[in-house]
Amino acid sequence: MWRLCVLGFRHQPRLMAASLGLSQLAALPDALLAWWIMQLGRAVIEQRPALVYSAAVGLAVSTTANWLLGTVSTRVQRRFRDRVTIALESHVARLQASIGTIAHQERPEYLDRLSMLRSQVFVLDHMYMSLFSTLGWILRLAVTMTLLVSIHPALLLLLVCALPTVLTSTWRPEVERAAEERGAQAYRLSRHLFTLATTASPAKDVRLTGIGDKLTTGRRAAWQRWYGPVAATRWRSAWWHAAGWAVFGVGFVAAVVFVSAGLGAPADDVLLVLAAGARLSTYVGATVGEIGFLRGFWMDGARRLAWLEDYAAASASLDAVPVPAALRQSLRLDHVSFSYPGTTRVVLDDVSVTLPAGAVVAIVGENGAGKSTLVKLLAKLYEPTSGSILVDDLPLSQMSPITWRARLAGAFQDFFRFEFPARHTVGLGEVARLHDTPAITMALDRAGAGDVIARLPAGLDTQLGATWPDGVEVSFGQWQKLALARGFMRTQPLLLILDEPTAALDAETEHALFERYAAAARGTGSNNGRITLLVSHRFSTVRMADLIVVLDGARLVEVGTHEALMAHGGQYSALYGIQAAAYR
Numbered sequence: 001m002w003r004l005c006v007l008g009f010r011h012q013p014r015l016m017a018a019s020l021g022l023s024q025l026a027a028l029p030d031a032l033l034a035w036w037i038m039q040l041g042r043a044v045i046e047q048r049p050a051l052v053y054s055a056a057v058g059l060a061v062s063t064t065a066n067w068l069l070g071t072v073s074t075r076v077q078r079r080f081r082d083r084v085t086i087a088l089e090s091h092v093a094r095l096q097a098s099i100g101t102i103a104h105q106e107r108p109e110y111l112d113r114l115s116m117l118r119s120q121v122f123v124l125d126h127m128y129m130s131l132f133s134t135l136g137w138i139l140r141l142a143v144t145m146t147l148l149v150s151i152h153p154a155l156l157l158l159l160v161c162a163l164p165t166v167l168t169s170t171w172r173p174e175v176e177r178a179a180e181e182r183g184a185q186a187y188r189l190s191r192h193l194f195t196l197a198t199t200a201s202p203a204k205d206v207r208l209t210g211i212g213d214k215l216t217t218g219r220r221a222a223w224q225r226w227y228g229p230v231a232a233t234r235w236r237s238a239w240w241h242a243a244g245w246a247v248f249g250v251g252f253v254a255a256v257v258f259v260s261a262g263l264g265a266p267a268d269d270v271l272l273v274l275a276a277g278a279r280l281s282t283y284v285g286a287t288v289g290e291i292g293f294l295r296g297f298w299m300d301g302a303r304r305l306a307w308l309e310d311y312a313a314a315s316a317s318l319d320a321v322p323v324p325a326a327l328r329q330s331l332r333l334d335h336v337s338f339s340y341p342g343t344t345r346v347v348l349d350d351v352s353v354t355l356p357a358g359a360v361v362a363i364v365g366e367n368g369a370g371k372s373t374l375v376k377l378l379a380k381l382y383e384p385t386s387g388s389i390l391v392d393d394l395p396l397s398q399m400s401p402i403t404w405r406a407r408l409a410g411a412f413q414d415f416f417r418f419e420f421p422a423r424h425t426v427g428l429g430e431v432a433r434l435h436d437t438p439a440i441t442m443a444l445d446r447a448g449a450g451d452v453i454a455r456l457p458a459g460l461d462t463q464l465g466a467t468w469p470d471g472v473e474v475s476f477g478q479w480q481k482l483a484l485a486r487g488f489m490r491t492q493p494l495l496l497i498l499d500e501p502t503a504a505l506d507a508e509t510e511h512a513l514f515e516r517y518a519a520a521a522r523g524t525g526s527n528n529g530r531i532t533l534l535v536s537h538r539f540s541t542v543r544m545a546d547l548i549v550v551l552d553g554a555r556l557v558e559v560g561t562h563e564a565l566m567a568h569g570g571q572y573s574a575l576y577g578i579q580a581a582a583y584r
């Protein structure tokens with residue numbers, strides 16, 4: 001929470017100070033109402049008209065000030081909140097994007113935290129208001145207690161009677177929160193099923209498989225699995241809370257009896273106990289309620305934010321070794337093994353291979369052999385579980401992921417469809433040249449995607465994605481070509497990644513395109529030693545690589561040129577034989 005306060009103050013120092021000051025000022029007239037009521041009572045009993053008038057005016061001014069200051073304070077606080085919300089959102093987004101690896105966006109234990117933080121970022125800003133009003137309630141409580149103690153110190157015991165409510169209010173949100181978190185998986189599943197049943201992208205598969213009804217009942221069941229225990233916990237905690245309030249009620253009645261009958265105090269004192277005591281219950285309730293909110297909800301959000309900040313700081317990898325300007329020797333995997341974080345299955349098992357600078361390297365292997373995983377490790381989206389990756393003998397693990405990835409280009413197999421105007425969809429492959437039309441056209445050309453743009457109604461300025469106004473949907477293969485073009489925006493990468501970028505194209509087009517990449521790679525290869533890494537299931541394409549890496553069930557089984565591997569007569573030549581025979 002302290003971090004959130006610092007963050008708020010850094011962004012809006014004046015508004016934050018004004019909000020705090022006003023919220024405390026607004027607390028005073030409210031707390032003093034009981035005192036004015038006592039004054040009024042005393043003046044009436046003593047029959048002193050002048051005092052009656054001044055007390056009545058005091059009461060009126062206090063009431064008006066209470067309302068006025070409350071309104072002004074709320075307005076100022078809301079203004080502060082609006083301003084600080086956007087700062088918080090950018091903060092969370094920046095933190096997430098700053099994390100070099102992507103494990104936190106895939107693993108369930110992190111995901112639940114993140115999804116809660118994403119939905120809570122909008123309410124984190126409530127924390128400030130809640131904090132200010134907590135302080136305001138404490139001020140009211142202090143003033144009221146001073147008034148009561150001025151009658152008799154024993155009235156302090158009223159606070160003791162309020163203790164059970166304090167305890168139940170602090171304990172309540174915690175157990176409710178814990179119950180919600182225990183069911184977070186079920187809750188996420190119910191959201192997921194709801195999205196499946198109602199959004200456009202799964203719509204085709206949902207209808208084809210006819211699972212619409214199943215989704216609805218599944219969602220209902222998942223929601224019930226989440227809500228059942230949560231509701232039971234809420235009821236239980238509400239009962240305890242009510243019992244706590246009953247204790248305070250008994251104490252309050254006892255205090256009034258004690259002052260009037262026990263002490264035989266004058267009527268105006270009894271009036272003060274009645275007025276202040278009644279308010280005390282409200283103040284104690286509001287204070288503990290607000291603290292409960294702070295602890296249970298906003299502090300929880302703040303804690304998640306702190307976790308994200310720490311996680312981002314911890315994974316802000318070193319920048320100990322600079323990324324070389326050009327590859328001189330090789331990219332080398334040295335006994336690299338890998339399991340996805342949070343899983344135990346070994347996806348890459350003790351892989352050692354040297355990819356020489358300037359080479360065109362193909363990776364082949366059946367589905368699930370670990371080809372894309374290898375590519376992701378080279379892109380530093382994950383760190384190897386053991387072993388190391390060396391860039392010209394320098395450890396990749398010691399390099400900044402941001403600087404390293406600035407030297408990568410290409411397209412992943414599961415590329416993302418950026419629904420922007422086509423120019424940006426392609427151009428953001430190199431943000432610095434987002435508006436550089438010739439560069440974009442050139443990248444489109446190299447990816448063989450010129451025809452995609454030519455068919456769009458407004459060319460490069462066409463909005464992509466059917467859900468946008470005037471948006472145009474393109475086919476999967478066309479999206480893939482655009483993703484490939486995006487990958488070609490960087491002209492001087494050290495590593496060009498082509499993870500089945502042309503799988504949706506016919507074999508002939510893929511062949512022609514890849515021949516061009518290979519030629520281009522060899523042409524500029526002398527410049528910076530770029531390595532071109534191609535994953536493909538088509539051996540007609542693979543065979544022209546300088547080096548072919550064969551993966552089988554997480555292990556590297558063969559490495560060599562097409563000729564060498566064919567002569568060797570191992571797995572590669574067998575698979576090649578099957579495909580070649582099919583084509584013949």
Ligand SMILES: Nc1ncnc2c1ncn2[C@@H]1O[C@H](COP(=O)(O)OP(=O)(O)OP(=O)(O)O)[C@@H](O)[C@H]1O
Pocket residue numbers: 106340343347365366367368369370371372373374413
């Ligand atoms: N994010 C992930 N979390 C956990 N396991 C994963 C993840 N991505 C892939 N895997 C597992 O790792 C194994 C290798 O997957 P990978 O995507 O590297 O295969 P591939 O060789 O690229 O296959 P394909 O030819 O189908 O693209 C698979 O068995 C898959 O189940």
Ligand SMILES: [Mg+2]
Pocket residue numbers: 371372373413499
């Ligand atoms: Mg793959």
